[in-house]
Amino acid sequence: MIELSTGTPAPADLIKDTTEATFMTDVVEASQTTPVIVDFWAPWCGPCKTLGPMLEQAVTAAKGAVKMVKVNVDEAQRIAGQLQIQSIPTVYAFFKGQPVDGFQGALPASEIKAFVDRVIAAGGGESPTDTLNDAVEAAEEMLAEGAAVDAAQTFAAILAEDPNHAGAYGGLVRAHIAMEDLDQAEAILNGAPAEISQSAELEAAHAQLELARQAKNAGPVADLTAAVEADPDNLQARFDLALALHAAGQVQEAVDQLLDMFRRDREWNDGAAKTQLFTIFDALKPNDPVVLNGRRKLSSMIFA
Numbered sequence: 001m002i003e004l005s006t007g008t009p010a011p012a013d014l015i016k017d018t019t020e021a022t023f024m025t026d027v028v029e030a031s032q033t034t035p036v037i038v039d040f041w042a043p044w045c046g047p048c049k050t051l052g053p054m055l056e057q058a059v060t061a062a063k064g065a066v067k068m069v070k071v072n073v074d075e076a077q078r079i080a081g082q083l084q085i086q087s088i089p090t091v092y093a094f095f096k097g098q099p100v101d102g103f104q105g106a107l108p109a110s111e112i113k114a115f116v117d118r119v120i121a122a123g124g125g126e127s128p129t130d131t132l133n134d135a136v137e138a139a140e141e142m143l144a145e146g147a148a149v150d151a152a153q154t155f156a157a158i159l160a161e162d163p164n165h166a167g168a169y170g171g172l173v174r175a176h177i178a179m180e181d182l183d184q185a186e187a188i189l190n191g192a193p194a195e196i197s198q199s200a201e202l203e204a205a206h207a208q209l210e211l212a213r214q215a216k217n218a219g220p221v222a223d224l225t226a227a228v229e230a231d232p233d234n235l236q237a238r239f240d241l242a243l244a245l246h247a248a249g250q251v252q253e254a255v256d257q258l259l260d261m262f263r264r265d266r267e268w269n270d271g272a273a274k275t276q277l278f279t280i281f282d283a284l285k286p287n288d289p290v291v292l293n294g295r296r297k298l299s300s301m302i303f304a
Contacts, residue, residue: 015056015068020076026069031094035123037068037116040080040090047106048089054109055091058116065120066093093119132158136167143171148178164193170201177205177212185209200286207282215247228257235261235268242276255280255294263301274298 018026027036039055041048052070059068073080073088083092083099092102093115100122103115139154152175158168169192176185186209192202224241227234238261246254258280261273277298281291 013067014059014064016070018069018071018076020079023069023071023076023079027094028097030067030069031097034064035066035093035095035100035119037066037119038092038094039068039070040073040083040085040088040092041070042072042074042088045088051089051091051106051112054107054112055116058109058112061113062116062120066116066123091115093122095119095123132162132165133167136165136171139168139171139175143175143178146178148175151175152179164195166196166199166201169193169196170199170205173202173205174208177208180212182209182212182216185212203282204284207279210279211246211283214243218244218247221245221248221250233264235265239269239272239276246280251280251284252290255290259294259297259301262298266301 016026027038030036037055037059039048039052041052055068059066071079073085087104089106090102090104092099094100101115101119107115135154135158139151139158142148142151142154152172155168155172155175158165159172162168169188173185173189176182176188185205189202189206189209196202219240221241221244224237224244227237228241231237238257242254242257242261245251245257255277258273258277261268262277266274277294281294284291
């Protein structure tokens with residue numbers, strides 16, 4: 001198992017208010033070792049009331065890789081003048097006593113998180129996002145090597161740190177598919193946070209779950225192959241053969257059968273061949289040769 005959690009400094013050590021008297025200590029001196037984000041705000045500033053808590057949340061989530069200092073410009077006019085603060089909210093990031101990044105105005109949470117990650121990187125640190133992504137890669141390797149239980153435990157640990165990590169969520173679903181626990185995989189998928197429910201990672205996991213359920217009812221490849229050879233226009237047999245081939249791990253062969261079906265009768269069973277092709281494509285990585293070649297061939301038939 002990979003240890004993900006790290007000791008988080010007390011909030012008072014991460015986020016504090018400063019004054020003109022303590023600015024040098026809280027910002028310039030503190031930034032010699034850890035980047036410090038400075039939020040210039042005022043009680044009468046509406047956008048500041050939205051931005052401040054979002055910044056605090058992102059800094060807290062960074063678990064000590066960056067600190068935050070808040071400056072009330074009404075009470076620290078000399079500091080605001082020295083730094084040429086023209087409007088608020090204004091945010092500067094300091095490292096080694098010097099500004100290294102900044103922005104003005106309110107930003108969405110995703111851009112604030114990206115800003116914090118940049119500041120951490122500027123200080124030579126690794127953001128929690130990087131650490132979690134590394135853990136996801138390690139879990140994916142476990143899954144590829146057949147260690148589905150260990151992979152599931154690692155994906156679950158990542159989600160304990162970041163419940164909206166789409167890569168870990170999709171990985172956890174796929175780990176349960178690999179363990180043939182399809183009901184649990186579906187329950188996990190259905191419980192995904194709304195923020196990531198339409199992500200590519202969860203769409204892929206959904207497609208893999210659908211294919212896994214189909215595989216449970218797939219017929220014998222040999223018998224279905226014989227049926228298709230005996231009657232090439234038997235599209236039901238050809239469709240069932242594609243399902244059986246995919247269940248047996250012969251993905252390219254399954255795609256070939258579905259493309260042949262589409263060529264023969266694209267409208268058969270409400271376009272079942274095309275729908276199944278898209279399910280297979282969604283379950284694979286976008287740059288997989290099977291996907292790239294299959295989409296190209298399908299497009300050539302659609303637009304011929």
